[in-house]
Amino acid sequence: MSLSFDPDTLPLPIGHFIDGRLIAADGTIDMRRPSDGKAYAGCPLAGDEIVDQAVESAKAALKTSNWAGVRPRERTKVLQAWADLIEAEAETLAKIEALSSTRPVGLLVAGDIAVTAEQIRFFAEFADKETSDLVPTDDKSFGMIMTEPYGVVGAIAPWNVPVATAAWKLGPALAAGNAVVLKPSEMTPFSTVYLAELAVRAGVPAGLINIVLGDGPTTGAAIAGHPDVAKVSFTGSTGAGAAIMANIARTGIKPMTLELGGKSPQIVFADADLERAASAIATSILANAGQACVAGSRLLVEESVAEAVTQAVAARMKNVRPGPTWDETSQYSPIISERQLSRIDGIVQAALAAGGDCLTGGGPIDREGYFYQPTLIANVDPSSPAVTEEIFGPVLTVQTFRDEEEALALADHPTYGLAAGLYTSDLSRTIRLSRQIQAGTIWINRYSRSRDHILPTGGYKRSGIGKDLGREAYLANRKSKSVLIGL
Secondary structure (H helix, E strand, C coil): CCCCCCCCCCCCCCCEEECCEEECCCCCEEEECCCCCCEEEEECCCCHHHHHHHHHHHHHHHHHHCCCCCCHHHHHHHHHHHHHHHHHCHHHHHHHHHHHCCCCHHHHHHHHHHHHHHHHHHHHCCCCCCCCEEECCCCCEEEEEEEEECCEEEEECCCCCHHHHHHHHHHHHHHCCCEEEEECCCCCCHHHHHHHHHHHHHCCCCCCEEECCCCHHHHHHHHHCCCCCCEEEEECCHHHHHHHHHHHHHHCCCCEEEECCCCCEEEECCCCCHHHHHHHHHHHHHHHHHCCCCCCCEEEEEHHHHHHHHHHHHHHHCCCCECCCCCCCCCECCCCCHHHHHHHHHHHHHHHHCCCEEEECCCECCCCCCCECCEEEECCCCCCHHHHCCCCCCEEEEEEECCHHHHHHHHCCCCEECEEEEECCCHHHHHHHHHHCCCCEEEECCCCCCCCCCCCECCEECCEECCECHHHHHHCCEEEEEEEEEC
16 A cells, blocks of 8 residues: 555644643644645644643643552553554554655654654553662661652654654653653644544543644743743754753753754774765765754764765765655655755855865755755865754765874864764774763764664753653653651
């Protein structure tokens, strides 16, 4: 059966999802499909009143369902049933997401949706396996460290991988016994609404997941600053993360998890498997057309192999098959918006005007929609925004080095420390540089996440605070208290 579909006839769950039901709301934010630039819907804009309603629904659901107090294995079973339903409804979920996002429908079914179900199952298993601790004291006392959920967790998810990043937040929070009020991006909201509908159908008590639609300055700010939201989780740009921190500081103190921007280096030494390295590097910048916080957008290559590596990468970057996200044969994504397309091109043209050499690409693709050519720029000024700023597009810059010391100096970024790639056959160098590179994730002879959800993700410097995925994400959704009993 073909996954391709007609984008003009696909029904969408337009509205907020509160207390287990869809609340119809008029759209106030115009939405355009990245694949053809056509206006297709309006995204509702939730203000304080709607956010208050969602938070109250979450509080009431926690109380009536006793979600935090039931036998933990019961939470596990319900979340696993949700994962089963996500898989069963993968085609519908993928089509809703593909319509408005940059994710081709074929890649969604095989990748994002399957990974979403896996992540829900992964976190579900923590519910009855993480324990409180007995701690050593003298023989006249008895000490414990107990953990408990926060209550209502506020979450804000990005547009680039909507459903999977929503699962990053919903999975650990629910498994840990919390309720969630989540805002998806106003550019890709409806697949997350459907994800919440599936949760209720699977048996998650109504009100434990509430989805409010809107933008960051209005809806996101209302969630982060709400006095009854006990913890905040956000994935997005460093600038937006700073705004959330400032908002929380103005309205009170609460813990937060922030997974923010990156400008990640990929370091290639002459002793690496160069073909394997070139393939991984090209794939990392082509995936989602570079619209990923971990995109490996800075290629740092040892001088002696620079020409061979850049030629191999350029050849792979030319071999793309762009197409609308609702065509299952499409494998190369559009840019999310016309504004972002213009920003990418502005940075590229400035780099070329300053003396950079364009080895491939260098402009928009001549077709409907917001598509940009995979672009490789050499001899670029180190102070150029192409090197220093997170572009969030399919743009890769090339710099060369002579030794490890110079490679490390080039790799170090004053702002970001989210991820890095290292290509070498020298095991000692692998360990040595992994200790020195300032990044929250380092991939060796590859550049991509695996489906090993036990590995946490998060950044150094201004790339974030705390971790998503892994045991760390579950523990970040529980707070601890010390108990000392006199005997």
